[in-house]
Amino acid sequence: MRTTTPLRRALITVTATAAVVLTATGTAVAVPVHGAAAAPHTAALALSPLHSVVGLAAERLATADLVAAAKWGTDSPIDDPAREQQVLDNVAAQAQQLGADPDEIRVIFRDQIEANKVVQRGLFQRWTDHPDQAPTTKPDLTVVRQEINRITSALVQALADTSENRGTVACRPELALAGLQVHQEDHLDALHTRALIRALPSVCRG
Numbered sequence: 730m731r732t733t734t735p736l737r738r739a740l741i742t743v744t745a746t747a748a749v750v751l752t753a754t755g756t757a758v759a760v761p762v763h764g765a766a767a768a769p770h771t772a773a774l775a776l777s778p779l780h781s782v783v784g785l786a787a788e789r790l791a792t793a794d795l796v797a798a799a800k801w802g803t804d805s806p807i808d809d810p811a812r813e814q815q816v817l818d819n820v821a822a823q824a825q826q827l828g829a830d831p832d833e834i835r836v837i838f839r840d841q842i843e844a845n846k847v848v849q850r851g852l853f854q855r856w857t858d859h860p861d862q863a864p865t866t867k868p869d870l871t872v873v874r875q876e877i878n879r880i881t882s883a884l885v886q887a888l889a890d891t892s893e894n895r896g897t898v899a900c901r902p903e904l905a906l907a908g909l910q911v912h913q914e915d916h917l918d919a920l921h922t923r924a925l926i927r928a929l930p931s932v933c934r935g
Contacts, residue, residue: 795873848921904932
């Protein structure tokens with residue numbers, strides 16, 4: 730696996746400067762501990778060319794909360810090899826239609842799938858430790874997967890559109906910058922930050 734040290738260091742730096750507060754429902758809100766001084770600086774930065782890729786990866790990760798809630802208390806496992814293979818086959822086919830490398834897109838989406846499971850496992854552990862935070866209603870997994878499919882298609886398109894950017898030496902710094910921007914915009918908690926780091930190692934080539 731390619732090293733993710735620059736991205737990991739950048740995102741961990743942001744996480745270290747925020748206190749994560751969990752509400753009674755398990756919703757995470759990042760509260761800067763150094764006041765609002767850091768926000769204008771980050772906001773003033775131009776968007777990374779890879780911002781759309783990272784933003785969609787984070788959006789896809791957000792659906793893991795709904796998937797976990799749908800599976801919680803049922804026999805449905807977090808690991809679903811048949812569903813995962815279907816996703817990988819579909820993104821490869823879409824990549825081929827867009828003129829992108831199907832094998833490359835498969836590898837990137839394998840990371841997306843594993844990152845999604847990081848969130849699901851983390852939430853399962855949280856709800857086991859704190860039953861009062863466990864979901865009391867179950868989303869319709871079929872509806873949730875329709876939303877996942879929509880985001881997945883948009884992410885494949887974004888990866889195809891940034892193919893040139895992802896092959897340059899500037900890719901990893903740009904990816905780290907995009908990670909910082911998305912972290913701030915989405916107020917990611919520690920679990921979703923860790924999952925986002927897991928989702929991105931194969932985005933850059935070389």
